[in-house]
Amino acid sequence: MLEEFIKHKTEILAVIENIETLTKEDIKTVGERLRMVREQLLSNSFNLVILGQFKRGKTTLINSLIGKEILPSSVVPLTSIVTILKYGEKIRCNIFMEDGSEKNVRIEELADFITEKGNPKNMRGVRCAHIEYSSPFLEKGMLLVDTPGVGSTFLHNTETTYEYLDHLDAALFLMSADVPISQVEKELLDTIKGSTQKIFFVLNKIDYLNPKEIEEIAAFNKHVLEEMGFTVNEIWPISAREALKAKTNNNDIQLSQSGLLNLEDALGRFLSLEKGKIVLNTAISKANRLISQVLSQIGIEKKTLESSEEELENRINTFHKLVANLNQDREDTAYLLKGESDKLCLKVEEMLKLFEEKEIPRIRKCLRNFFERNQDTKPTALRDEMQKVIKEEIIVGFDVFRKDSEGIISNSIQETFNRFTKRSNNIITEFKTAAEILFEVSMGQVEFSIELTNDNSFYYMVQEYTAPTDEEVKSVLRSFLPKSMSRKMVLNEMLERVDSDVGRNCGRVRYDLTSRIRKTIDYYSKQLKGFGNDLTAQIERAIQKGQERRKAGGESVMKELGLLAERNRKLEEQKESLAIVWNAINLTDAKSNQVKMAMM
Template sequence: MLEEYKRIRSSIMGEIGSLKDLFLHINREDPVTALQDVEKKLLENRFHLVVIGQFKRGKSTFINSIIGEKLLPTSVVPLTSIITILRYGDKQRINVILNDGSNVEIKREELTDWVTEEGNPRNEKNVKEVEIYYPSDYLKDGICLIDTPGVGSIFQNNTEVTYGYLSKIDAAIFLVSADPPISQSELSFLNDVRDHVEKLFFVLNKIDYLDEDELEESLRFTKKTIEDALDMEDSTIYPISAKLALQGRIKKDDSLIRKSRIKEFYHVLNDFLLRAKGQIVLKKAISDIRSILAKEEMAFELESKAISAPLGMLEDKIKKFTEKMQDIRQDKEDTYYYFEGEIKRVIDILDRDLARLKESSIKRLLGYADELGRSYSDRPASQYAKDIEAAIDQEIIEIFDEWIIKEEERLNKEYFRVSKRFSERTNEIIDAILDLSEDLFDIKIDRVRVDEQIERDSSFYYMLGEPPKFFGVESAFDFFSKRLFPARLSKGLALRDLKKKVPEKVDKTCGRVRWDFMDRIKRSFMDFRWELNKKIEETEENITKAISRAMELRKKSAKEIEKAEKDLLKILNDIRYFKKRMENISLQLPERI
């Protein structure tokens, strides 16, 4: 199956090469540039296969077993705290990407200092993710294996990092283990995961701890629990021992690999990767090429029709086209105005949600401050305010971190709805331009739909980055160090003063969160609008250029016009030949990949 994928990809690459030669020969730079982009995407495609699950299910060991080497750190305590991406490289190289955009290249023995909770507690080094380039055959052809922090560990930031990465998943391996059995937190996480992925694999790890009867019981329990939680009619659970598989790979011991029962899962996973990934990659490349060919066919056919029309008739058609395009441009501007209004509505949702959060969190924090005041009453006056202040700051972080995750998901859905409607309207505008051209110049144009609905990975994804930073709070109790008041009185004043600051703290935090959301919403909107506007303008420009070329040719001699007509016919035949070839390649995909 891998050979079939490579064969079809090679065929597409061959067609791209021939098409580039064709368009270079006739001095058409735009389609050559577009074809180069398709070629690059085809060669550099990435497919994100993510291993997820609760802490201590053996995710890192599982990935190591696939690679066949102890590459990722493993431990008996919850360990991984940073998203770690394994990509193919001719030689091993580890690159740490920080939240400020800078990179640090590290040695393999330093990996633990950057990706583990022990080496990088609560991500104090501000790491966004770590990329490991490694010469593994498994990672060739664009496969990226991704290790995530475990959800449900005592390290809350680990859970948030994993939730934040869900939008980048193409397929996921959900790892549970035979002991302990699947938990409620895992089921809650699983419900969230399935909204983000097309394919989920369920793997029951650590079967080496169980005998056959216990394994059967664990499989039945896990299967029923997952099916009930996800409302599935049937599910497949693959029992494995990642530890035995890794030992077998390292020692080249087939008996350990057989005992691990991992070969069956490898077969299923590989089959999926070759089919699903192959189809996604190849279909996208074919679709892009056909789109390029359709644009060029339209332009050359339009030019061919225009050059054969009497000059007076051609000028009249151009005049009508120009007049109608004024109406279409106005329609486009009206659509942009509508889209801006919908984006403002999304921001209004954010503001209402923030107002509710502000009200509820202030009430919660004031009650929490009173509880802390009672709990810390036996602490020295000099420490009393500092400890309460620190606890309140931490509570604010936890309140807002939890809210941000939910709010981003809510706004993602709203933004997707708006962008989908805008994408559909863009298609309608492009159709109007093409309808006008067909009607005026008596040609038939292939319609290639603009599929630019915002995807989670490419639109609002950067809303799932690092949570807002909360700055340290100034100490307002200098009089403590001077011992001016009795301890009981000074503590009461301190608590009162702290409670007065709670609304201000919350208000400032809401302001920072709002700015962060607003900035990313607007950037998403501007990027998306620019992309779709470019597609509309390209459609109009292609038609206008073709008409302009025809007008220039009409001014030439009859002999020159006759030659131009023959040249145009040959180019059109070549384009239609390649369209047919791409159609034939496309027909192979469902059956063979």
């Protein structure tokens, strides 16, 4: 088996070398991606990408797999940057910046770069983080990739999670035992269908449920996944939190009960038996995509050279019209998104109005109950204690409201973005199809995607004690009144204060939520302005190269057409070579499937 793996790897590397030779002119667009494919193949590294909705416990799971709390985790959505863990003799942490620079930082400083709290909205310009750690789990070439959770409320980094899908070899999809699989999770699963041959479905947080409940939620999720077209041999129930505690405390019984050992065994078997095959298949798929891109550019350049002046002018004018239509569609989308932003802000207003109508009577009732229970408390002490009651109840009430409202808004924003992303992909697909017809070439699939992350900062505004001078005046007045009347004055004062405190906090929540909604949608809208740019630039480069060759005259054009035809032929040969290697790698599976079909 090892000899076959080495043989196939050598064959793929030879094809990559040939592609590099044939694409020297496209080194800027193709060279870097080929280099990455080669490096992954040579290192025999394997990307296991941890995916899932926010707050599913992805970071805790990674920490439990490696046996140490290396990555920062929290009860709120935290990870905002793709973080890659690989094997190393010593702990080492490198931060790769968007400007191409690199920083070596202490592991204690990691949170300052990869979390929303330490690096809000990625203000530091971090591209990704690489951590080396001496873990047996990583020693066989496994790279564990922690991604920001999908479906949280606020936009952060363009294509943070989705852009990494092109780099995954296998996925570990983390679901939560305390909630059924969501629409957001289904959207992500639809996206990764074509990105990997292997998905481990894991059900986390089983410590919240009893065995019967775990069985029920696992069966429900399995049914949903199978309806989506996935083959689900098993869903692995675990408690990542309990597993990490067990490994930290060397508690074998707790570790066994956490379910992590079963998952680790499955991952181990996968690494031993399937990893090599998927590494090879992934390299072939990526190389094929690059060949297809270059072939489409050759086709456009060839069509530019073969066309008459009139035909070429018509093609270019039609192409420019397609680009203009694409730009107009982007502007229309941005305008429609603004309307969605206004609708969501209005929804916040409506939710706050209903909440205020219920919250004021609730807190007043709490004050009256407190007043009745503390008949012997003196007026001044009563006032202080009732202020504390107001503060405590406001925090309780608004915490519940914020949690509920953010969930509603999160789902609304995600639904809006899913709808507009689908619309954008339809637009770009129509553009691509029109360009394919215009230049009579085939182009690879192009999709726009964007991901969300969280911005959770918030504090409450509760009116504290009034100024000493005011209180002194009221205290003097109360001293001349009977105790019962003084206490009644305090109660009325506190009841009035409920209105103002609730109202001011509603105002703060309104500002907080609507600001974040507008920032989120505005940022998403800005990203939409760039979708399709890579495809149009690819076509424009091919047209420009063809036009430059035309200027050299007829003999030069004929020579260039011959060179393009030869280059096209050789690239097609490389595709055929990759197909042969692919068939050789997957021959056993193909025969097995044929036997199964014959028996049906």
